[in-house]
Amino acid sequence: xxxxxxxxxxxxxxxxxxxxxxxxxxxxxxxxxxxxxxxxxxxxxxxxxxxxxxxxxxxxxxxxxxxxxxxxxxxxxxxxxxxxxxxxxxxxxxxxxxxxxxxxxxxxxxxxxxxxxxxxxxxxxxxxxxxxxxxxxxxxxxxxxxxxxxxxxxxxxxxxxxxxxxxxxxxxxxxxxxxxxxxxxxxxxxxxxxxxxxxxxxxxxxxxxxxxxxxxxxxxxxxxxxxxxxxxxxxxxxxxxxxxxxxxxxxxxxxxxxxxxxxxxxxxxxxxxxxxxxxxxxxxxxxxxxxxxxxxxxxxxxxxxxxxxxxxxxxxxxxxxxxxxxxxxxxxxxxxxxxxxxxxxxxxxxxxxxxxxxxxxxxxxxxxxxxxxxxxxxxxxxxxxxxxxxxxxxxxxxxxxxxxxxxxxxxxxxxxxxxxxxxxxxxxxxxxxxxxxxxxxxxxxxxxxxxxxxxxxxxxxxxxxxxxxxxxxxxxxxxxxxxxxxxxxxxxxxxxxxxxxxxxxxxxxxxxxxxxxxxxxxxxxxxxxxxxxxxxxxxxxxxxxxxxxxxxxxxxxxxxxxxxxxxxxxxxxxxxxxxxxxxxxxxxxxxxxxxxxxxxxxxxxxxxxxxxxxxxxxxxxxxxxxxxxxxxx
Amino acid sequence: xxxxxxxxxxxxxxxxxxxxxxxxxxxxxxxxxxxxxxxxxxxxxxxxxxxxxxxxxxxxxxxxxxxxxxxxxxxxxxxxxxxxxxxxxxxxxxxxxxxxxxxxxxxxxxxxxxxxxxxxxxxxxxxxxxxxxxxxxxxxxxxxxxxxx
Numbered sequence: 139x140x141x142x143x144x145x146x147x148x149x150x151x152x153x154x155x156x157x158x159x160x161x162x163x164x165x166x167x168x169x170x171x172x173x174x175x176x177x178x179x180x181x182x183x184x185x186x187x188x189x190x191x192x193x194x195x196x197x198x199x200x201x202x203x204x205x206x207x208x209x210x211x212x213x214x215x216x217x218x219x220x221x222x223x224x225x226x227x228x229x230x231x232x233x234x235x236x237x238x239x240x241x242x243x244x245x246x247x248x249x250x251x252x253x254x255x256x257x258x259x260x261x262x263x264x265x266x267x268x269x270x271x272x273x274x275x276x277x278x279x280x281x282x283x284x285x286x287x288x289x290x291x292x293x294x295x296x297x298x299x300x301x302x303x304x305x306x307x308x309x310x311x312x313x314x315x316x317x318x319x320x321x322x323x324x325x326x327x328x329x330x331x332x333x334x335x336x337x338x339x340x341x342x343x344x345x346x347x348x349x350x351x352x353x354x355x356x357x358x359x360x361x362x363x364x365x366x367x368x369x370x371x372x373x374x375x376x377x378x379x380x381x382x383x384x385x386x387x388x389x390x391x392x393x394x395x396x397x398x399x400x401x402x403x404x405x406x407x408x409x410x411x412x413x414x415x416x417x418x419x420x421x422x423x424x425x426x427x428x429x430x431x432x433x434x435x436x437x438x439x440x441x442x443x444x445x446x447x448x449x450x451x452x453x454x455x456x457x458x459x460x461x462x463x464x465x466x467x468x469x470x471x472x473x474x475x476x477x478x479x480x481x482x483x484x485x486x487x488x489x490x491x492x493x494x495x496x497x498x499x500x501x502x503x504x505x506x507x508x509x510x511x512x513x514x515x516x517x518x519x520x521x522x523x524x525x526x527x528x529x530x531x532x533x534x535x536x537x538x539x540x541x542x543x544x545x546x547x548x549x550x551x552x553x554x555x556x557x558x559x560x561x562x563x564x565x566x567x568x569x570x571x572x573x574x575x576x577x578x579x580x581x582x583x584x585x586x587x588x589x590x591x592x593x594x595x596x597x598x599x600x601x602x603x604x605x606x607x608x609x610x611x612x613x614x615x616x617x618x619x620x621x622x623x624x625x626x627x628x629x630x631x632x633x634x635x636x637x638x639x640x641x642x643x644x645x646x647x648x649x650x651x652x653x654x655x656x657x658x659x660x661x662x663x664x665x666x667x668x669x670x671x672x673x674x675x676x677x678x679x680x681x682x683x684x685x686x687x688x689x690x691x692x693x694x695x696x697x698x699x700x701x702x703x704x705x706x707x708x709x710x711x712x713x714x715x716x717x718x719x720x721x722x723x724x725x726x727x728x729x730x731x732x733x734x735x736x737x738x739x740x741x742x743x744x745x746x747x748x749x750x751x752x753x754x755x756x757x758x759x760x761x762x763x764x765x766x767x768x769x770x771x
Numbered sequence: 772x773x774x775x776x777x778x779x780x781x782x783x784x785x786x787x788x789x790x791x792x793x794x795x796x797x798x799x800x801x802x803x804x805x806x807x808x809x810x811x812x813x814x815x816x817x818x819x820x821x822x823x824x825x826x827x828x829x830x831x832x833x834x835x836x837x838x839x840x841x842x843x844x845x846x847x848x849x850x851x852x853x854x855x856x857x858x859x860x861x862x863x864x865x866x867x868x869x870x871x872x873x874x875x876x877x878x879x880x881x882x883x884x885x886x887x888x889x890x891x892x893x894x895x896x897x898x899x900x901x902x903x904x905x906x907x908x909x910x911x912x913x914x915x916x917x918x919x920x
Contacts, residue, residue, distance in 0.1 A: 249885065262887065289795070
C-alpha cells in the first residue's frame with residue numbers, strides 16, 4: 139500500500155479511537171453512577187422495607203403521635219429493638235437523629251461501637267446535611283456515598299425518615315461499611331474494564347475492517363491500473379466498464395501515429411517514455427473524475443468522455459484540444475526530442491449501442507478511417523455502410539450462415555476456359571437476405587470473429603471441392619490469417635487432391651506487423667503444394683516482399699490499374715512492366731475488373747494471361763455456375 | 772544545582788509523607804487548621820500541646836497555621852489527650868471529645884463520632900476570650916449546657 143493509504147488508515151484509526159475514548163469519557167461516568175445506584179438500591183432494598191414497616195406498624199402500634207412521644211424511653215427502647223434487627227456484618231452503625239433548634243441530636247443508637255447517648259449533639263457531614271434538609275421537605279429517603287478520608291469506616295449511608303402524622307420527626311441512619319462500598323466499586327471497576335475492553339475491541343475491529351477494505355480496494359485498484367501509464371487497463375475495461383451507462387458517454391479511440399517506428403528506431407524504453415507522457419497529456423486534457431481513460435492496446439487509448447458538456451461540439455473540442463496538445467508536445471528522449479501525432483476515431487451517438495464492445499468497434503472503424511486518410515486527424519463514425527452489429531455477425535457465423543459466391547478467373551485467349559473460381563464470402567441473414575462483405579468485414583477485422591470466419595470459409599470451400607471434384611477454387615487470406623496457426627495447420631492437413639485444386643490469394647489489406655511469421659507460413663503452404671496468388675498487386679508495396687521471398691504462382695493486377703487502363707497511359711505502362719516482370723519470373727498474370735470488351739482487348743494486348751470480371755461472369759453460387767454449362771473447367 | 776537537589780528531595784519527601792498519612796488524618800488537619808485560623812485569625816501563633824514530634828511535623832507541612840514550640844508565646848494551644856489545660860490561661864482547642872470536656876479553656880473541640888468529623892464551639896468560652904468565629908462556623912457554635920457530659 140502506498141504512503142497515502144497508510145496515512146489515511148492512521149487518521150481514520152486515530153479518529154475512531156478518539157471517538158471511542160470520547161464515548162467512554164462521556165458515557166462511562168453516567169453508566170457508573172447508574173450502576174452504582176442500582177447496586178446500592180439492591181443492597182439497601184431490605185432496609186428500606188424494614189424502616190417502612192416501622193413507619194407503618196411501629197408508630198401505630200405504640201400510638202406515637204409526636205416527637206415527644208418518640209423520645210419517651212419505652213418507645214426509644216422499642217424502636218431500638220426494631221432497629222437492632224437490621225444489624226449485620228455490612229452495617230457499621232445504625233442510629234436515629236432528630237432535629238432541635240437546627241441542631242441534630244441522637245434519638246437512639248443501636249450501633250455496637252462508638253455508641254452515642256440520647257440527646258447527644260450530632261454533626262452530619264456536609265452531604266448528609268443537604269440530604270437531611272431534602273428529607274425533611276420531601277419525606278423521601280436518600281443515599282450518600284462518602285468520599286475516602288472525609289469519613290472513617292463508613293462507605294454508604296442510607297437515610298430513611300420516620301414519619302409521624304405525615305411529618306418527618308426523625309431520620310434513621312444506616313451506615314454501610316467501607317468494605318461494602320469497596321465491593322461495589324470493585325464490581326463497577328470490573329464492569330468498566332469490561333466495557334473498555336469491549337469498546338476497544340470494537341474499535342480495533344472497525345479499524346481492522348477499514349484497513350482490510352482499503353487494502354482490498356487498493357489491490358483491486360492496482361489490478362485495474364496500467365502500471366506504465368497510470369491509466370486504467372483492459373481488466374478495468376472488461377470487468378468494470380461494461381456496467382457503465384454507455385449512453386452518457388462519447389467513445390474516442392486514440393492511436394499514436396507511427397508508434398511502431400519509434401519503438402523500432404529508438405527502442406522500447408523510448409516507447410515506454412512516450413506512452414507515459416502521452417497518457418499524461420490525455421489525463422490533463424480530460425476530466426479525471428468524470429471521463430475514463432483506458433490503455434486499450436499497445437499504443438491505443440480509449441477515452442470515454444461524459445456527455446454532460448453542452449453539446450457534441452464541446453466533446454469534440456475536448457478531443458481536438460487533446461490532439462493539439464499531443465501535436466505541440468515535445469517528447470524528449472536522451473538527446474533527441476520527438477514529436478508525435480495521433481489519430482482518433484470517435485463515436486458520438488452511443489445511444490443506439492447495445493454494448494461497450496460494439497461502441498468501441500465503431501470508434502475503431504472511425505480510427506481506421508482516420509489512419510487511411512493519412513493519420514493525424516479525428517474521424518467521427520458515421521452509419522454510411524449500414525454496418526451490422528458485431529453480435530449479429532457473430533450469431534450468423536456461429537449458426538453457419540456462411541456461403542461463398544464464385545467468380546471465374548478465365549484464360550484471356552479462351553474465355554470459356556476457367557483457371558479457377560475465386561471464392562467470395564457472403565453471410566446469409568435469417569430471412570435469406572445475402573449480406574455482402576462490405577457490411578461486415580471491416581467491422582470484424584482484427585477480431586477473433588475474423589479468424590473464426592476465415593476458418594469457416596476454408597471449411598466451406600473444402601466441402602465444395604469434395605462435392606465437385608473437377609473444379610478449382612481460390613480462397614482469400616489476409617496477413618492475419620497467415621499468422622493464424624490453427625488455420626495454417628488445417629490447410630496443411632488437407633488431402634492432396636484438395637491441395638491440388640485449392641489456391642490462396644494473399645490480400646494486402648492490413649498493415650503487416652509480423653512479416654517473418656507470414657512469410658514462414660506462406661512457405662509452409664507452398665511446400666505443401668498450394669498455389670499462391672498475390673491479390674491487388676500494385677495497390678501497396680508490401681507484396682513485393684512476397685515476390686522477393688517466395689515462388690509466387692500468380693499476380694492479380696489491382697483493379698485500380700485495370701478499370702481505367704484505356705484512359706491512362708501510365709496504367710498501361712505499369713501493367714506492361716508487371717507482365718514483363720512476371721513472365722521473366724515464370725509468374726502468371728491475372729487482370730481483375732474486366733468489365734467490357736475494350737478492357738479485355740487492351741489487357742490481352744499488354745500480354746496479361748488471365749482475367750476476371752463482370753464481362754465474363756458476376757459472382758454466383760457454384761450450383762448456378764455449373765448449371766450454366768458454358769465453362770470449360 | 773544544590774538548590775535543585777534540595778527542591779527535588781523536599782518534593783519527594785512531601786509526596787512520600789502524603790502517601791504515608793491516611794486521608795482522614797489529612798482531612799482532620801485541614802479542618803482543624805481552618806477552624807483555628809477562622810476563630811482566632813490568620814498568622815496567629817499556635818502551639819501544639821501533647822503532640823508527638825512527628826505529628827508536629829505533619830502540622831507544619833500540611834496546615835496553614837504558624838506553629839510555635841513554646842506554648843507560653845502562643846496565641847492559641849491545640850491540646851490533645853489532656854484532661855486539664857486550664858493552667859495555660861489562654862484559649863485552647865481540643866482534639867478528642869474527652870479532652871474537650873475536661874479542658875475548660877478549650878473554646879471548642881474536634882473529634883470523630885460514628886465515622887464522621889465532629890466540631891463543637893462553645894458560645895460562652897468564645898465570649899470569655901472575645902473570639903468571634905467566621906460565619907461559616909456559626910452552625911457549630913452551641914451553648915455550654917448543650918454539651919452532654
